[in-house]
Amino acid sequence: MRTQTLSVLLGAALALPAAAQDFPERPINLVAPFNAGGGTDLLLRGLAPHFAEAIGGDVFVSNMAGGSGTVAASALQGQRPDGYQLGYFSVTVSTIQPQIKNVPYGVDSWTPICSVAASPSMLFVNADSPFQTMDDVVEAVNAAPGEYVYGSSGPGAMTHLTTVAAFAGLGILDKMKHLPFQGSGPAIKELTAGNIQFFGDTEVLMQRGDFRPLVVFNSERLENYPDVPTATEVGIEAPLNELYLWGGLFAPAGLDEDLADILEEACEVAVNSEGFAEFAESSGTVIRYRGREEFDAFFRDQYEANQVLIDAAGL
Template structure:
């Protein structure tokens, strides 16, 4: 290009105004066109490079994971363990934000309306599947989210205040039936896991007791430990420490098989409640429309977290374990969620429990 420009100057210097030959004119036109092409290509490259870098840079800033329940609860515990590990993998801080209220629907609704850029996520439990049937005016649809992977399925335990009279799960059933007007059952609010478990328990026993809803699992547990309420059914992530510490009285687990971390507890079925089984699964979500490559990166980071020895060990301490690899993909999560919505719909409708 430099040689072409020198040639133009040399020819121009030896020519008089208006004395250019047709060959000179054509040469200058060709040189200018070539220069324009080169400048255009350079401009395109400069404009395209930031876009490419931006697409490859996710995440370029901290990520917020909304937990739709109060701090200190079982879902919050799961979220903080996973977030800590994902922070190391993604190279950006993954921050847990608690947005409680309305049985988890307030926080979920906030994420549903967030920008679909991968920087605002939702970590929710089984309530994501039950809310469509439980709430008459749900501020979002299940389809307003992209599934990013299942995390863990947590067993639940039936526990009572210290000094509660019954000695076994069979005794609890008999006591509840004989004292239904005196027995109180606490839960973390309408739509919470403890609410669902209690609803199934009362259905299985065939007796309704006084239900006391709280704003989160933490306050409910405090009142159970303090003796203000009689019974509660909640996830092992929240009850194992209380059980091992002797702060509450434990009766049974809600799984088909005994839980490794609580080997002395029988199953609800072994206690006479045939077919009683419920686990509280957790999953990660992004707003609908989040790019597929971003969801894939989140899923990969989540899978890495679930292989993290620290996370696995802590989950074991809490009476749970990571979901198997074949259940962690975004695709499996989507199919599973659809099936869970269909499973819980008739149960909730039969119980006749709804929330506005």
């Protein structure tokens, strides 16, 4: 009791907001904008214990699914920025959806805390497909316009943007058909069955089937696939040449600087912890930490750059 009074007095004396001194004095909620058991949810559940340890308080994960993640982001945007509610948003939730839907949030609605993970996306075909290179694809599509079909897990999803980046970058998008599915599962099934010829996703998902990657949207070739060319190498120009499925923690805009600093530091410790590295290793997560300032700049840059993709996709 006495120490508590003392610390309050001390806080007042140092003219620091009491909130930052005692933060966190109750459990912190990490919001996954998708269902329990999905990729995003599990990543967050993998991070949560390390985050809790780093910040010295309780942390729990809650799920608020729906609308491709926009429902959770819209709800969080309207919350008081007290630091107790953070959302884990991906590139699509934070930069694509707000530009194609009339949601109540935009680029200025957030205080980005840190980025956690980022995986380059790849375009791939079935293993028995005749296509070995992107040149084969361009040739075949030009020879038979309207014949070839690319799939996606839904309009505006990462899978959709990957195919758009590839085919718009090579100027053949208008000569192909787009077949959206609900989720990657059914789309991958149709790729195996041959009803669609192309699909794009991250390395982890591609490994689920007998698929052959044709191009990777990364700045350099991947360690596991040294023979697969980057988008730049096959002639896809910026800004369509790099595409990452990234995600990070966001708080509502207007978060107190001191609280943001505390959260950022905890995030850095958690993401770089040994336990999380182990988790990432086994789950195929590619860790990519960025601090507050760096992440803010990156996020704003992506918001702008993805405008080109959205226009190309006709969304």
